[in-house]
Structure formats: C-alpha cells, structure tokens
Amino acid sequence: MRDRRHSTCRLCANRCPVLVDVEEGRAVQVSGDPDAPLYRGYSCRRGRFLPQLLNDPSRLLRPMKRLPDGSFVPISSEQALDEVTVAVERLVAEHGPRSIALYCGTQSVQSPPAYGMGRSLLEELGSPMLFSANTIDQPGKHVAAGLHGYWMAPAQAFDRPEVILWIGINPLISYKGVPAGVPRDLLREVEERGGHTITVDPRRTETARLSSLHLQPAPGEDVAVVAGLLHVILAEELHDRGFVAENVDGLAALTAAVRPFTPDYVARRAGIAAEDIVTAARWFGTARRGYAVAGTGGNMSAARGTLLEYLILALDTICGHYLREGEVVAATGPLAPRPMFRAQASPPVTAYGFGETLRATGRRDSLAGLPTADLADEILFEGEGRVRALFNLGGNPVVAFPGQERTVRSMDALDLLVSFDVRMSQTARRSHYVFASTMCLEIPGIQTASSATVGYANGYTGHSASWAQYTPAVVERPPGSDLLEEWEVFFEIAKRLGLQISWAPRSPFRIGPPAQGEQPLPKLDMSRRPTHDEIIELWTQRARVPLETVKGHPHGGVFDPEEPVAVLPKEEGWQGRLRVGSAEMMQALADYQGGEAGQARDGLRLLNRRMIQVNSSYNLDRINRGITNNPLFMNPEDMANLGLEDDDEVDVVSEAGKVRALVKGDASVMTGTASMAHCFGEAPDTDLDVRVSGTPVSRLNAVDFPRDPYTGQPQMANIRITVHPVEPPRRTAAGRARGN
Known part of the structure; x- marks a missing residue:
C-alpha cells in the first residue's frame, strides 16, 4: 500500500x-x-x-575497507570506527595533531551537524588543517567582506528589489542569486515593479535569455565591467550620497581608481557595447532597491576573485542597498533566536595572512579558510608536519581539486584516507575506509530562513520571507544496511579518543562581523550518542518559533513574528564605517588596468558551467536521464571550422594536460569559447570510455596557474585550450541515427 x-x-x-x-x-x-x-x-x-x-543497486550499504591489494571488503561500522580511531591515535602520537586534516565538500549539506562535529574533533586534537570547497569556488567573497566591513543589518537583496545584477551566475540552474523557492518568480516580480535584471556572462545562459539586458564580455573581464559601472554611476552622481556620507570611507580613492574605466575603454577591452554599459549603470544607480551578486563564473575565470567581489560590494554600498533604521526585516529565521539589527557599519577586519602557515607554499589562512589548492602539496611535503590523514566529508577531491595528477598522487600518499559516500566515487576508490552514508529522506532535518546571510554576499542565498520546515525521516534505511550519518562517525571517534566535542553546525569561514564576547560552543554529553532529533532540539532551543509549532506545519510555512523585527538606529557615538577605497584593492585594480589590455583572443577559452539534468555529485545514469558525461559545448560556428559534428570525440589540450571529450553544439556559447561542467571523469590510471565516465576538467587546470594573492584560489576556468578531432570520428548511436 x-x-x-x-x-x-x-x-x-x-x-x-x-x-x-x-x-x-x-x-x-x-x-x-x-x-x-x-x-x-x-x-x-x-x-x-x-x-x-x-x-540504486550500486549504492553503498555498509562500510568498506581497502585491502593491501587494492580490493575492498565490507566491514561493520564498529570495526571501521575502531580501526580508524587507532590509526588517528597513532598518527597524532608519532607525527603530531597537524598530521590530521579535514576537507568539507558541497555534499556535507545533507547532514548539517557533520561539519561542526568534524571541525570540533580537529580542534580538540589540536589540528588547524581544515579545508573546504569554498576556497576553490568563491573565497573572494569572505576576504572582500573583511576588507570592506559589514553592514549590521541585512542587505535589501530579495526584499522587493528594483534592479538585480547577476555576474557569472546562472540562478535558474544553480539556485543561487535568487531566493529559495521558484527560481523564475523573482524575475517576474522585478518586471512587474517596472525594474530591470542584468546578466553579465560570456555565455547566453538560461538566466541571460530572460534578463532585461545581457552584457556578454570576453572571458575574464568581469572586473572591467564592474569598474565601468562604478565609473558611470560616480561620474553621473547616481550614488546614494546621504548613505555614503554617513557610513562610508574611501569614495575619493574609488572614484580615482575607476576613472580610467570609461564606457569606451571597457567596451574595447571586454568586447561589449559602450551604450549597454551606460544603460546598465543608470538602471543600477537610479534604482533605490537592488543587489549585485557574482557566481563561480566570475570567481573562477581569473585569479582576481577578491578584487571582483570587493568592487561588487562597493557597487552595492555606494548605491545604499542595505536596510535602514525602522525598516522591517522580511526573513527572520523562525527556528533561530530573535535577531537584532542596527543601521550601522562594522569596520574592516584583518581578512587574510593570519593563522596557520602552510609548510609547502607558505600561504596562510584567510576569512575564507586555508587554500584547498595547497592541500595536495601539504600531503606531499617532504618534511616534518606534513598531512598524513584526511577525512573527506561530502567531497570528491580526485575530480574536484585543480591539478588532478598531483591530487591523485597526494591521495595515494596518505597513511589514512577516510571518505563518506553513498557510492564508490573516484575518491572513495582510493580511500582506506569508506563509511556508507545515510541520505536525506532517511534522516530528519530542518530548514529555516536566514536574514539574507549578513556578511557573506548580498543576494546569494536565503529566503524572501520567514520560512521554516521540519521533516522527520520518511523512509527506512535499506534492510541489512549498516549506515551512519557523517556526524555519528566524528562523535564515535571522539568518544573513543576520550574527547568532548561540540555539536553546533558551523561554517568553514566567518560570516558577518566578529562577534563581541564570542562564547565557546556547548559540548556534547559523550556518554551516549544523541539522535539527530535531539541535536535539532539543541539547535532550536532558543528559537523564535517553538520547534513543535513548526512541526505542526508539515508543508512548511512562513512564520512572521508577532512583533516585526525592525532595524534599530545607530548606537550613540558609533564610529564604524564601511570602506570602498581599500588601498590594497585600489592598487590591485590599477595593476589590472595597467596589465594585459584585455584577454588574448588566440585559441579557445574553456569556461565552467552547470547542467540542469546532471547532479555532478551523484553521476548515475538512473538519475541523470542516462547522461553520465559532460560534453565540451562549443559554438556551432567553431565546430564547423574544425570539421566537427555533435558527439564527435576530440582531444582537449591545455598547458596543464590533455583529456578526451565529446563535443556538442550550443549556440549560447560565444565563439572563441567552449564550456564544460566540472567533477566528471576518472583519474589518469583508471580512464574509462569518455562516453561512460565523462571528462576530468581538473586535469586541464593546475595549481601553478595564476593565483588570487589573498585567498590562494587558482584560476579554474577561462583556460586556453586547443581542440583536436579524433580520427576517425566516433559518434554515438543517436548521432549516427541523425545522419551525423
């Protein structure tokens, strides 16, 4: 039934x-x-x-242990926990706590307590070696926010915007840059208010096609475009002069720095129409409510993510896109404590160059975390203090980290590699132990709106109203399975080591201004393993809306506070101000302007993208409509010049390496560029047919590519490539049926 x-x-x-x-x-x-x-x-x-x-028949249902010959055998979770604990204890005793590291990937979102407990375990051991996907994705957001300062109330963001500027982000596919819910709703609402949406992207994405204006610059020129918008807004005095005078420093320095970025200069450099730059700037500058937000496209296409994100913050700040005194906050987090906001600025903080110094590269920590691109070097480092054990939480380093060949060598050099997964992924197959994880329908969970994620990025994620939902586990774990939630593994290892850890879900980076008198996180009672529901009860014990009330709304609901949460006035004598003219960032902009006069146009440029029908974390044909590969999408004109047709196999070559790929025509791709989705393919020593496994884009970029000087993020896209047909052409059965 x-x-x-x-x-x-x-x-x-x-x-x-x-x-x-x-x-x-x-x-x-x-x-x-x-x-x-x-x-x-x-x-x-x-x-x-x-x-x-x-x-899925291939789903992992019990922990796996790798034998010396490379094969795997299933073992019980108790045996796996005991053996991993013994290995950790030995490594700490022989090589110190720094030998243990944690990497947190994007699939850790399935079990929110896992990251907090994993981080707490590291801290109790005394290890600073914490890495996350953030530093290969968009670390510039956090460092830029630190250099800029934080408004101590939410950005306007999803609260009735009149203008939205999306830069290298595709919300209709990624669900970032629009509020959680129905992705197209915000576009429709902005149009109904007579507002405008602007997309900056070399590719005519799904979002670009529905935007009021699409600026299609050459790859890697997002900094020029944003500087050009700032130039027009400041030259025409469209900025919010009252807000700036009261709350912002550095306007003169910013004005001088963007002066060379005239519409004509940006048009020549980026390959877009000068009049479109002026139009976009006037729309953005005259709208009293709005936001600008960048995605992976802008952050991965040049080693300038911090500069780009800083200029975006400056753009929102000079236009005053923050809630002011007396304004009601729309999304207040029903399952969080009642928030308090003030119409004042928390000044800039030290944003990078502090904390742990990496042995191999000398790079240091930042508000975004340690640079993950350096993790392989820390493992391969020849000397005392190298990383010898890695807990891989919700990630797949073999196909996600830049410089695949070096990554593979580092994974194989570890004394202990522990992965959490639902399948034998590319990294799991190189692990010593793989814990079989539960999945979302098998565990309880909560969802609660946040107030536009103060301090992260204006309009990147969140809700437009005070949403909350609780769900119990709705399906049973498979018969005969031995599954653990990821947090249970960290709890049990800590218990076996005699350590007491914290339960609270935490971020791998700081969000928002530094907390005053920040209290230590509460520790767990280690005498028994809690249930997930007990953790949720701890998590929500100070909730504005009781958890039981939210449970009474199984569809989820909007829980507006009885007394609206309004932004309080500035404290008397408060001196904090935001900074839009950081000397470091203004010098970085001058170096950018005085360097290359635009991107070289020789050869193709490889860009990143997402594919709506594919979830790269779980590339199984049963959920991907039969697709397990990531084609090289090219403009049909470029394909014709190379004599290529859909489904031909090609060799793609960059400075870092060569891979085999399938090619497909896509008119949304600008001529002179190509695009592929990341996190596919196999390691070099386990290559399969590209039609089955896809292409490892990470083999085409390298850790010695240009690096952002503040975060250590390498250039991950906008890579110069050449494409060579494979002779004789091989095409799929579908392609042959079309007569190709």
Whole structure:
C-alpha cells in the first residue's frame, strides 16, 4: 500500500519541500509539494529522481575497507570506527595533531551537524588543517567582506528589489542569486515593479535569455565591467550620497581608481557595447532597491576573485542597498533566536595572512579558510608536519581539486584516507575506509530562513520571507544496511579518543562581523550518542518559533513574528564605517588596468558551467536521464571550422594536460569559447570510455596557474585550450541515427 509523506529534498541549497510516495518502507516517487508556501509545488528533475538514488543497486550499504591489494571488503561500522580511531591515535602520537586534516565538500549539506562535529574533533586534537570547497569556488567573497566591513543589518537583496545584477551566475540552474523557492518568480516580480535584471556572462545562459539586458564580455573581464559601472554611476552622481556620507570611507580613492574605466575603454577591452554599459549603470544607480551578486563564473575565470567581489560590494554600498533604521526585516529565521539589527557599519577586519602557515607554499589562512589548492602539496611535503590523514566529508577531491595528477598522487600518499559516500566515487576508490552514508529522506532535518546571510554576499542565498520546515525521516534505511550519518562517525571517534566535542553546525569561514564576547560552543554529553532529533532540539532551543509549532506545519510555512523585527538606529557615538577605497584593492585594480589590455583572443577559452539534468555529485545514469558525461559545448560556428559534428570525440589540450571529450553544439556559447561542467571523469590510471565516465576538467587546470594573492584560489576556468578531432570520428548511436 502506498503512503504519501512530507519531506524536503536536500541535494542542493534550494531545499524544495517534496511529497514522497512510500511503499514497504521504500521511496517510489517524489514530487513537489503544491501546498508549500514560497515553493508552490516546485522541484527540479534531480530531486524528483531521489528514489532512484536511494534505491540504486550500486549504492553503498555498509562500510568498506581497502585491502593491501587494492580490493575492498565490507566491514561493520564498529570495526571501521575502531580501526580508524587507532590509526588517528597513532598518527597524532608519532607525527603530531597537524598530521590530521579535514576537507568539507558541497555534499556535507545533507547532514548539517557533520561539519561542526568534524571541525570540533580537529580542534580538540589540536589540528588547524581544515579545508573546504569554498576556497576553490568563491573565497573572494569572505576576504572582500573583511576588507570592506559589514553592514549590521541585512542587505535589501530579495526584499522587493528594483534592479538585480547577476555576474557569472546562472540562478535558474544553480539556485543561487535568487531566493529559495521558484527560481523564475523573482524575475517576474522585478518586471512587474517596472525594474530591470542584468546578466553579465560570456555565455547566453538560461538566466541571460530572460534578463532585461545581457552584457556578454570576453572571458575574464568581469572586473572591467564592474569598474565601468562604478565609473558611470560616480561620474553621473547616481550614488546614494546621504548613505555614503554617513557610513562610508574611501569614495575619493574609488572614484580615482575607476576613472580610467570609461564606457569606451571597457567596451574595447571586454568586447561589449559602450551604450549597454551606460544603460546598465543608470538602471543600477537610479534604482533605490537592488543587489549585485557574482557566481563561480566570475570567481573562477581569473585569479582576481577578491578584487571582483570587493568592487561588487562597493557597487552595492555606494548605491545604499542595505536596510535602514525602522525598516522591517522580511526573513527572520523562525527556528533561530530573535535577531537584532542596527543601521550601522562594522569596520574592516584583518581578512587574510593570519593563522596557520602552510609548510609547502607558505600561504596562510584567510576569512575564507586555508587554500584547498595547497592541500595536495601539504600531503606531499617532504618534511616534518606534513598531512598524513584526511577525512573527506561530502567531497570528491580526485575530480574536484585543480591539478588532478598531483591530487591523485597526494591521495595515494596518505597513511589514512577516510571518505563518506553513498557510492564508490573516484575518491572513495582510493580511500582506506569508506563509511556508507545515510541520505536525506532517511534522516530528519530542518530548514529555516536566514536574514539574507549578513556578511557573506548580498543576494546569494536565503529566503524572501520567514520560512521554516521540519521533516522527520520518511523512509527506512535499506534492510541489512549498516549506515551512519557523517556526524555519528566524528562523535564515535571522539568518544573513543576520550574527547568532548561540540555539536553546533558551523561554517568553514566567518560570516558577518566578529562577534563581541564570542562564547565557546556547548559540548556534547559523550556518554551516549544523541539522535539527530535531539541535536535539532539543541539547535532550536532558543528559537523564535517553538520547534513543535513548526512541526505542526508539515508543508512548511512562513512564520512572521508577532512583533516585526525592525532595524534599530545607530548606537550613540558609533564610529564604524564601511570602506570602498581599500588601498590594497585600489592598487590591485590599477595593476589590472595597467596589465594585459584585455584577454588574448588566440585559441579557445574553456569556461565552467552547470547542467540542469546532471547532479555532478551523484553521476548515475538512473538519475541523470542516462547522461553520465559532460560534453565540451562549443559554438556551432567553431565546430564547423574544425570539421566537427555533435558527439564527435576530440582531444582537449591545455598547458596543464590533455583529456578526451565529446563535443556538442550550443549556440549560447560565444565563439572563441567552449564550456564544460566540472567533477566528471576518472583519474589518469583508471580512464574509462569518455562516453561512460565523462571528462576530468581538473586535469586541464593546475595549481601553478595564476593565483588570487589573498585567498590562494587558482584560476579554474577561462583556460586556453586547443581542440583536436579524433580520427576517425566516433559518434554515438543517436548521432549516427541523425545522419551525423
């Protein structure tokens, strides 16, 4: 008999409320929940394939141990925990706590307590070696915020914007840059208010096609575009002069720094129309409410992510895009304590160059965390203090880290590699132990709105209203399985080591201004393992809305406070100010302007992208509509010049390496560029047919590519490549059927 239950999909940050049809304890169908406010039945095709993912025959159902010959055998979770604990204890005793490291990947979102407990375990051991996907993605956001300072109330963001500027981000596919819910709703609402949406992207993405204006610059020229917008806004005095005078330093320095970025100069450099730059600047500068936000495209396409993010903050700041005294905050986090906001600035802080110094590269910590691109070097370092053990939480370094060959060598050099996964991924197959993880429908969870994530990035993620939802586990764990939530592994290892750890979910980087009198996180009672529901109760014990009240709304709900949360006035005598003219950033902009006069146009440039039908974390054909590869998308004109047709195999060559790929035509791709999704393919020593495994883009970039000087992030896209047809052409059966 089929039973329908309420839950949330947790494959990505949109966290769609879903209806799960269950038969005999197993999910058989997932659909969007039409009665969920804000979402109204929306769900993506990936989430709707959750049953196939949970019930996949290749899913890991018990821990695996690698034998000396490289084969794997299933073992019990108790045995795996005991053996991993002994290995950690030995390494700490022989080589010190710094020999133990943790990497946190994007799939850690499925079990929010896991990161906090893993980080706490490291701290109790005395290890500073904490890495995350953030520093290969968009670390410039955190460092730029530190250099700029923090407004101590939310940005306007999703609260009735009149203008939105998206830079190298594709919200209709990534669900970032728009509020959680139905992605297209915000575009429609802005248009209904007579406002404008602007997309800056070399590719005519799904979002660009629906925007009021699409600026299509040459790859890597996002800094020039944003500087050009600042030039026009300041030259025409469109900025919010009252807000700037009261709260902002550095306007004169910023004005001087962007003076060379005239519309004509930016047009020549970036390859876009000068009049479009002026139009976008006037729309943005005259709108009293709005936000600008960048994604991976802008951050990965040049080693200037910090500079780009700083200029974006400056753009929002000079236009005054923050909530002011007396304004009501729309999203207040029902399951969090009642927040307090003030219309004042927290000044800049030390943003980089502090804390741990890496042995191999000499780079140091930043507000974004230690540079993950240096982790392989720390493992391969020949000397005392190198990393010898790595806990891989929710990540897949073999295909995600830059410089794949070096990454593989480092994974193989570890004394202990522990992965958490639902399948034998490329990294799991090189691990010593793999813990089989639960999945979202098998564990309880909560979702609660935040106030536009103060201090991270204006308009990157969050809700437009005070949303919250609780879901219990809605399906049983597979019969005969021995699954653990990731946090349970950290708890049990700490318990075996006699350590007491904290339970609170925490971020790998600081969000928002430094807390005054920050209190240590509460420690867990280690005498027994808590349940996930008990952790949720601890998490929400100071909630504005009682957890039991939220549980009474199985579809989720909007819980507006009885007394609205309004922004309080500035404290008497408060002196903090935001800074838009940081000397470091203004010098970086001058160096950029005085360097290359635009991107070289020789050869193709490889850009990053997302694919709507594919979830790169779980590349199984059963959930990807039969697709397990990531084609090299090229403009049909460029393909014709090379004599290529859809589904031809090609060799793609960069300075760092060579890979085999399938090619597909895509008119949205600018001529002279190509694009591929990351996190596919195999390691060099385990290459499979590209049609089955896809292409490892990480083999085409390298850790010695240009680096952001503040975060250590290497250039991950906008890579110069050449494409060579494979002779004789090999095409898929579908391609042959079309006569190709």
